[in-house]
Structure formats: structure tokens, C-alpha cells
Amino acid sequence: MSTAPGRSQTRQQGEEAPVSAMASQPASLLWSVYEHIAMVLGLSSLAVICLTWTPLALALYPVLPTPLGRWLGRQAIMRGFRLYVTILRTLCACRFDLSEIDTLRDQGPMVIAANHPSLLDAVLITSRLPDAVCFMKAELMDNPLFGAGARMARYVRNDHLLSAVQICRRELEQGAQLVIFPEGTRTVGYPENPLNPLSRSTALIASRAGVPVQTLIIEFSSPYLGKGWPLWRRPSLPLTCRVRLGKRFDVPRDARAFTAELDAHFRSELDTPSTAHATSAAA
Numbered sequence: 001m002s003t004a005p006g007r008s009q010t011r012q013q014g015e016e017a018p019v020s021a022m023a024s025q026p027a028s029l030l031w032s033v034y035e036h037i038a039m040v041l042g043l044s045s046l047a048v049i050c051l052t053w054t055p056l057a058l059a060l061y062p063v064l065p066t067p068l069g070r071w072l073g074r075q076a077i078m079r080g081f082r083l084y085v086t087i088l089r090t091l092c093a094c095r096f097d098l099s100e101i102d103t104l105r106d107q108g109p110m111v112i113a114a115n116h117p118s119l120l121d122a123v124l125i126t127s128r129l130p131d132a133v134c135f136m137k138a139e140l141m142d143n144p145l146f147g148a149g150a151r152m153a154r155y156v157r158n159d160h161l162l163s164a165v166q167i168c169r170r171e172l173e174q175g176a177q178l179v180i181f182p183e184g185t186r187t188v189g190y191p192e193n194p195l196n197p198l199s200r201s202t203a204l205i206a207s208r209a210g211v212p213v214q215t216l217i218i219e220f221s222s223p224y225l226g227k228g229w230p231l232w233r234r235p236s237l238p239l240t241c242r243v244r245l246g247k248r249f250d251v252p253r254d255a256r257a258f259t260a261e262l263d264a265h266f267r268s269e270l271d272t273p274s275t276a277h278a279t280s281a282a283a
């Protein structure tokens, strides 16, 4: 494997494939220019979509009755993020296999627990589910791009666990599907490290609401927008991601035992990479 001058032989954790690997992709310089353009296009289209909805959400939130506001807020996020995913697919050489998420749509209230390799995770999942409520980082709720839309959709902040458990229970009782990332933050060192330690919030919420936990296994071909990935750093394209159904656990009885089982399940699934991962290894 020949490498460009100044690039080390071994690939550091999270580092992109050496320039030479891109030689297999269409003319490498043109391709890396395209990767930059695609990145700017992708991030700016997300910003435009969120900034278009934010003033509307700010205006509607205080006036609409809660059930209508909640429904509209979640529809807007599903459709807004679906548009974003379509832009990534058509203009930014991204390949997403999200078809298995669709099978959950009419299956009623449940906790949907996924591993968290990238900032794109919640966007991909909520782009397929009409009644999804995210258990989200409080800081993100205070972010001008996301805050108004998240409040309108009655997303739940993660900074007060006791009240959050009650709010999640109420949303689940009304038929919602709660999306949660048991790692609490993006996976450090993905893909070499497949999973961070898990918090017990998933077990607490599911047991209190009396609902099952459906796991989702998310795999990316590169750690794009992963932990520590600079926002303006170009991705290695094509970017492939597959989200597949993992095990569905019954209502947790013991938070500690359940969390250990959940951890073991994610690790066994992530240690047997599916195609999405395989393609990157071959590249």
C-alpha cells in the first residue's frame, strides 16, 4: 500500500484511510474536493432546515394545544430530517439502510435503545418514526438550531433524571416511542471501541413505564461526526451506514442485571460487523 508523502503507514484510531486508498476512488484530488463540497452542502442544508422550522416552532408552541403541537412537532422533525437524509443520499454520496426501522412504526409504545457512534444517529432514527420522542442532551435543547423544534416535539431533557423518567413514562403511556442512547454520549474511539459504558436510565424508564426495550444496532463506514470529529473535517465518501434491529428485551425487572445484558448484546452485535462496516474495511 503506497502512501502520500508525510503520511504514516499505520492508520491511527479514527484516522481516515491514507490518501492512496482514495486512489481507488475516482480521480483522488477531484474526489477530495467533492468530499469538501459535500460536507459543506450537508451541514448547511441541515442548518437551513432547522432554521426554517425554528421560528415556526417558536410561534406555534405557545398557542397550539399540547396534543396538536406534539404531533406537528414530531411530524416536522420526521419530514425535515427525511429531507436532510435525501439530500445526503442524492448529493453527498451517503448510503443509508434504514429499512428495518420502518418495521417499528405501528408497534406501539416502546423504548428504542441504540448505540451512538455519530451525531447523525438521532436524525436517521427520527426520520423514519412519526411518533418518536428523544431522550436528549440538555445542552442540545438549549441550542438555537434544535431547541425550539425539540421542545415542540416534547423531547425530554436528560439533566434531571427523576423528572425525566416521569415525563418519559407519560409520553410512552400516550403511545410514543422513546429513542434513547444508553451510552449517554457518542462512542469514544469508534469503531475500534464499539461501545461506551451504559447508564441505567434505559432500564429505569422502561421498567417504570412497563414497556419493552427494542435495540437498534448502528454501524458507519467511518467515524464521521463521531466523538472528537471536528465539525468541518471532511468525511471519506461514500459514507455508508446501516441501522438494524437487535434483540427486543421484555420489561426490565432489575436495572443492574438488565444493563449488563444490554451491554453484552450490543457488544456481541457490534463485534460481528455487518456489511456497512465490512465495506469500509475492504476500502
Ligand SMILES: CCCCCCCCCCCCCCCC(=O)OC[C@@H](O)COP(=O)(O)O
Pocket: 049, 050, 053, 054, 076, 077, 079, 080, 081, 118, 119, 122, 134, 135, 136, 137, 138, 140, 145, 146, 147, 149, 150, 181, 184, 185, 186, 227
Ligand atoms: C424540521 C427540522 C427539525 C428541527 C430541529 C429539531 C431538533 C431535534 C433535535 C434532535 C436531537 C436529538 C438528539 C438525541 C440524542 C442526544 O442528545 O445526542 C447527543 C449527542 O449526539 C451529542 O452528545 P456528545 O456526544 O456528548 O457531544
